[in-house]
Amino acid sequence: MRTSIATVSVSGTLEQKLTAIAAAGYDAVEIFEPDLLSCAASPREIARQIADLGLTCALYQPFRDFEGMPGDLRQRAFDRIERKFDVMAELGTNRILLCSNCSPHARGERDRIVDDFGALGERAAARGVLIGYEALAWGRHVYDHRQAWDIVKAVDHPAIGILLDSFHSLSRDIPNASLAEIDPAKIVFVQLADAPRLSMDLLFWSRHFRCMPGQGDLPVAGFVAELLKLGYEGPLSLEIFNDRFRAGSTALVAQDGLRSLVAVRDQAERLIGQRPALPAPAAIGGIEFIEFAASDEEAARLEPMLAGMGFAKVGRHRSKQVDRWSQGSINLVVNREQRGFAHSYDIVHGAAICALGLTVPSPDATLRRARALDIQRFDDGARDSAVMPALRGVGGSLVYLMEGAAVDRIWASEFRALSGEGDDAGLGRIDHVAASVDVDEFLSWQLYWTALFDVAKQAELDIPDPAGLVQSRAIESADGAFRVTMNASGGRGTLSSRFIGNVFGAGFQHIAFTTGDIFATARALEEGGVALLPIPANYYDDLVARFGIAEDAVAEMRAHNILFDRDEAGNEYWQIYTRAFEKRFFFEIVERRGAYPGYGAANAPIRLGAQSRFRAEGQ
Ligand SMILES: O=C(O)c1ccc(O)c(O)c1
Ligand SMILES: [Mg+2]
Numbered sequence: 001m002r003t004s005i006a007t008v009s010v011s012g013t014l015e016q017k018l019t020a021i022a023a024a025g026y027d028a029v030e031i032f033e034p035d036l037l038s039c040a041a042s043p044r045e046i047a048r049q050i051a052d053l054g055l056t057c058a059l060y061q062p063f064r065d066f067e068g069m070p071g072d073l074r075q076r077a078f079d080r081i082e083r084k085f086d087v088m089a090e091l092g093t094n095r096i097l098l099c100s101n102c103s104p105h106a107r108g109e110r111d112r113i114v115d116d117f118g119a120l121g122e123r124a125a126a127r128g129v130l131i132g133y134e135a136l137a138w139g140r141h142v143y144d145h146r147q148a149w150d151i152v153k154a155v156d157h158p159a160i161g162i163l164l165d166s167f168h169s170l171s172r173d174i175p176n177a178s179l180a181e182i183d184p185a186k187i188v189f190v191q192l193a194d195a196p197r198l199s200m201d202l203l204f205w206s207r208h209f210r211c212m213p214g215q216g217d218l219p220v221a222g223f224v225a226e227l228l229k230l231g232y233e234g235p236l237s238l239e240i241f242n243d244r245f246r247a248g249s250t251a252l253v254a255q256d257g258l259r260s261l262v263a264v265r266d267q268a269e270r271l272i273g274q275r276p277a278l279p280a281p282a283a284i285g286g287i288e289f290i291e292f293a294a295s296d297e298e299a300a301r302l303e304p305m306l307a308g309m310g311f312a313k314v315g316r317h318r319s320k321q322v323d324r325w326s327q328g329s330i331n332l333v334v335n336r337e338q339r340g341f342a343h344s345y346d347i348v349h350g351a352a353i354c355a356l357g358l359t360v361p362s363p364d365a366t367l368r369r370a371r372a373l374d375i376q377r378f379d380d381g382a383r384d385s386a387v388m389p390a391l392r393g394v395g396g397s398l399v400y401l402m403e404g405a406a407v408d409r410i411w412a413s414e415f416r417a418l419s420g421e422g423d424d425a426g427l428g429r430i431d432h433v434a435a436s437v438d439v440d441e442f443l444s445w446q447l448y449w450t451a452l453f454d455v456a457k458q459a460e461l462d463i464p465d466p467a468g469l470v471q472s473r474a475i476e477s478a479d480g481a482f483r484v485t486m487n488a489s490g491g492r493g494t495l496s497s498r499f500i501g502n503v504f505g506a507g508f509q510h511i512a513f514t515t516g517d518i519f520a521t522a523r524a525l526e527e528g529g530v531a532l533l534p535i536p537a538n539y540y541d542d543l544v545a546r547f548g549i550a551e552d553a554v555a556e557m558r559a560h561n562i563l564f565d566r567d568e569a570g571n572e573y574w575q576i577y578t579r580a581f582e583k584r585f586f587f588e589i590v591e592r593r594g595a596y597p598g599y600g601a602a603n604a605p606i607r608l609g610a611q612s613r614f615r616a617e618g619q
Helices: 014-024 033-037 043-052 071-091 110-126 145-155 166-171 176-181 202-209 220-230 243-247 250-271 296-308 340-349 363-372 383-387 404-414 439-452 495-502 518-527 537-547 551-559 601-612
Strands: 003-006 028-032 056-063 095-099 130-134 160-165 187-192 236-238 286-293 312-317 322-327 330-335 352-360 390-392 398-403 415-417 427-436 461-465 468-476 483-488 507-515 563-566 572-577 586-593
Touching (some): 014 250, 033 056, 071 110, 110 160, 166 187, 166 220, 176 220, 236 250, 286 427, 352 507, 363 390, 404 415, 439 468, 439 483, 468 495, 518 586
Parallel strands (some): 130 160, 160 187, 187 236
Antiparallel strands (some): 312 322, 427 507, 461 468, 563 572
């Protein structure tokens, strides 16, 4: 696959953009005209830079308001495009994007448009140029790739072809199957962009909210699948107009873009049963362990909290200051080593969740997929890296990969059993983990999970925190064995942002465990001396009103600070939260009754409000 990206997709000066695009590993770039016009270097100098960076210039774009112009305006359009052919010769590209006319002067008669393109074809051929006609979704007369294809077919000139852009087609719900009508030899170029489903004006949606394939809601993989079926072999190029990307890290956005291209191509190959080049997205069996980095002092304060929650210290690493705490099928690892990764993590962040251990069918295959997606492997040469390979994950934490079948063997070979006993609090398994990330990296971390693993993103939610809205999205495996929520906020005072500020960076902020009996677990935690998050009385008055729960039942819930939700189908979600450990991370206990699918979003503002009352203490 040849990969390309339009310069408008990333931030920076044109020189910075090209450098980052080359560093990310793309084959080619589309030069977006405003980037060239605002640049001090001549087109020849830009061409030299492109070549020096090992890139090629795949396309110059856009040329506007050409077809169907009356009178003088028609001649002006022809004169204008000749000047662009001159620029293209200097830039070293023979392809130009011509987007459908938006001018109020434009005439829509098909014959007239076909004649204009016939004449343009002669001029373009004389200059060795190929024209790619793109139907802008908001074009005045041509706004659908089926119209553009009808015109290109009628023009029937070797220099006139079609340019497909997934955003324009998918934003108008044009069926992907319609691409099957197009002669692949006539496809001059393909641009890809996704977008979240928003109901707004098409132009505004396109200019501000596009995102990388897989980061939005449009069926971009199906679009690519149709092109592969056709036998299209030209480049796939990203053209992403996005306010955040334009202001964000040039390198990060460029890297994410290439990752999204690799992933969407793989997904498309799988859709049409073509032999995929990459190992399949890994099916996560579960979170086998969660590792905490802590100094001796921090661990001495954390351990009573774990014990109070019913965990027992059941293992000690054979050669390291690392303990294993268990309850139900949950494993928590507390790493107090004075060297190595966890120690570095503790120095930077303080006591923190520094790694997740995931079971996958084949760690080797997952590593190969990660390499293709440019997800970094972590290998410090230590024994851990050989026993369990690790990848860099959210906020520089690690994701260890373990083969499901090898888990017992690994525990037994690495840890000596201790006869630790705990006052079991009824916790069963890890329900989910929640990360707080920088708002500029919100989409990036979603792409990380969805590109590498067999997981799907759920609808994005806006959760009101007293200090601002928090964007939240869950990513889940189909069977619920793996669930992670990503949270980010532009408000500097929200819990999510305070976490990032207080612990010097993104990371996992809370862990939710399951219980089969929320009341018994709440009592066990209280007896264990674990401070629960106090929930206000107003919340419980509302529960009576909303769900018609009896007053005495609600009084019992209130006594234990239990939160409650029930969905339309009658499935229930019962929750309690611990106070945070040293204003860093906290725990949630959940009881799902029936197949409750979410995370108690209705309760999140209550919880955030309760947590914000401890804000003065810096939580
Ligand atoms: O928003 C625009 O004007 C615009 C320009 C060029 C494109 O290729 C496109 O898809 C949109
Ligand atoms: Mg386009």
